[in-house]
Amino acid sequence: MTVSMYDDEPLAQTGGQPDQPTPTTTGKIDEQLTAIQQFYDKCNVFITGGTGFLGKTLIYKLLTSCPGIENIFLLVRSKRGKDIFSRVEEIFDDAMFDKMKQACPKYDHKIRAVAGDCMQPGLGISSSDREVLTENVNIVFHLAATVRFDEKMKTAMQINVKACRDVLDLCHDMKHLKSVIYVSTAYTQCPQSVVDERFYDPPLESDKMIHLTDCVTDGMIEKITPVLLDKWPNTYTFTKAIAEDVVRKNSRGMPVGMFRPGIANSRVRISAFCSPSQGSSFRHHA
Numbered sequence: 001m002t003v004s005m006y007d008d009e010p011l012a013q014t015g016g017q018p019d020q021p022t023p024t025t026t027g028k029i030d031e032q033l034t035a036i037q038q039f040y041d042k043c044n045v046f047i048t049g050g051t052g053f054l055g056k057t058l059i060y061k062l063l064t065s066c067p068g069i070e071n072i073f074l075l076v077r078s079k080r081g082k083d084i085f086s087r088v089e090e091i092f093d094d095a096m097f098d099k100m101k102q103a104c105p106k107y108d109h110k111i112r113a114v115a116g117d118c119m120q121p122g123l124g125i126s127s128s129d130r131e132v133l134t135e136n137v138n139i140v141f142h143l144a145a146t147v148r149f150d151e152k153m154k155t156a157m158q159i160n161v162k163a164c165r166d167v168l169d170l171c172h173d174m175k176h177l178k179s180v181i182y183v184s185t186a187y188t189q190c191p192q193s194v195v196d197e198r199f200y201d202p203p204l205e206s207d208k209m210i211h212l213t214d215c216v217t218d219g220m221i222e223k224i225t226p227v228l229l230d231k232w233p234n235t236y237t238f239t240k241a242i243a244e245d246v247v248r249k250n251s252r253g254m255p256v257g258m259f260r261p262g263i264a265n266s267r268v269r270i271s272a273f274c275s276p277s278q279g280s281s282f283r284h285h286a
């Protein structure tokens, strides 16, 4: 179900026409908007992985820097007995949002929870939610991933690879799409001594690896995992590298960019998001 975080007010049907003049939330044209604020103005954003470390940081940045954003849709699963609405509320319990709440007390009106799970086919999104997303979303960030190095290959393939394909499928159906960013990791290319801002050959082609994981038993895939990994140290970096191949092959005709951060944690400045020295990002026009 797609509803506002705290109430069931209907979603404003923006029709997603973000390239019009840029009235602010006050309705006035503001020529002082930065290029980035103009880009986001009146846009609806869809984020996967919003409950995670980088996802929270992204939500914070969008809410504080781009007040013209219409709605932020968050794909969230229920977890450990908590429903998606409690989980979305918990995102904002983090102290990092304290100042933002003072400056923008009505932030929650923009936050909309979408029930979904990367473990499910089609991200487990209901058909009604899918329609809301395809009709309204302009900008997509796909961050959801299992970041466990020792994740079972089948689970890592489902969350990191198949869900990435499902997100891109969803994006293909979006009627007013402006931008898609897939968050990878610099460690997908750990066999390289230097990583340039381009695609590299994957450890195995994504469609073949998906087919393999679909066909063999859990026990069998675990037995052959060390052979499959080859030069990759773990299932995390391996499946994220396969996901890059999914992005390369499934983004035809869409404005897709890929971001490969290095390590980002609370001790690394958030500007890592735009600092080439902390990772790399590039646009892909298939």
Ligand SMILES: NC(=O)c1ccc[n+]([C@@H]2O[C@H](COP(=O)([O-])OP(=O)(O)OC[C@H]3O[C@@H](n4cnc5c(N)ncnc54)[C@H](OP(=O)(O)O)[C@@H]3O)[C@@H](O)[C@H]2O)c1
Pocket (backbone or CB within 6 Å): 048, 049, 050, 051, 052, 053, 054, 055, 075, 076, 077, 079, 116, 117, 118, 119, 142, 143, 144, 145, 146, 147, 159, 183, 184, 185, 186, 240, 260, 261, 262, 263, 264, 265
């Ligand atoms: N932090 C870093 O140093 C770093 C560096 C390079 C790249 N990255 C990339 O950045 C992205 C985010 O990383 P992070 O550090 O923020 O990781 P994180 O804190 O572990 O967050 C992972 C996010 O993915 C979501 N997720 C996992 N499995 C899911 C599922 N089955 N269905 C729906 N959502 C699911 C989690 O939701 P739940 O809360 O429901 O589990 C959480 O929101 C990842 O793609 C990662 O590869 C991170």
